[in-house]
Amino acid sequence: MNCPSCDVPLVVFDVPVTYRDYIPEGAERAGLCPECLALAAAEDAAAESRFERITSSFPTDEDAAVPLAIAVGLLDSLALNRQALEELLTDVESAGVDPLLVLDRLHVQGGTNPEFDIERRRHQLTQLLD
Template sequence: MNCPACNASMVAFAVPMRYREHVPEQSDHAALCPECLTLTAANGVDVSEEPRFDRISSAFPTTEAAAVPLALAVGLLDSLALHRSALEELLVDAESAGVDPLLVLDRLHAQGGVQPVFDLERRRHQLQQLLD
């Protein structure tokens, strides 16, 4: 599946029922672009293989319990105002699974090659204030 925003190959993954309300179209599958961090529904995409979250960043967690909520949260960073409660829930779940989401965002920003439509460094600072 290619990204509708930048045409890069996306990372598709299954979304557990508890997180589907945070996915476009409340889909049971989502995809995150490793280049522009666009999140889309991945209806009809075969996700039978293990998702390659390491394509987003080598710092990205690989376990479903941590990777899925973090991937969804990263995909929702385009608008903190619209997605505030979802981000709080998803980031707390990622933390509960043993991941420091702010550290992952730092590494994602530092690695380069990622060009989201939003300022990743600024969003990271805003998320820190949100979580404090």
């Protein structure tokens, strides 16, 4: 499945029931675009989630990778997604991953072209999580 915004193949993953409220249409599968970081519901079966396509520093453990992928996809609107981001990033941290460090590396690595400024969102998330 390709991104509806930029037509790049999505990183497709299964969404646990606890996170489906954060996915468009409450879908069982979602995809994150490694180019524009857009989140979309996905019809394709997630045979193998390849989160390293987003960045080599992205966690591969699905307990951290799935909530982090959803959170990254929700960064386009911090105001609308504040509560979801707090919950998702808390779960990422509980799984032993520093989500802010992953965002730093995503920003430095380049290769993405999101609709939002990653560095600015990272700063706003720091304030949100404090």
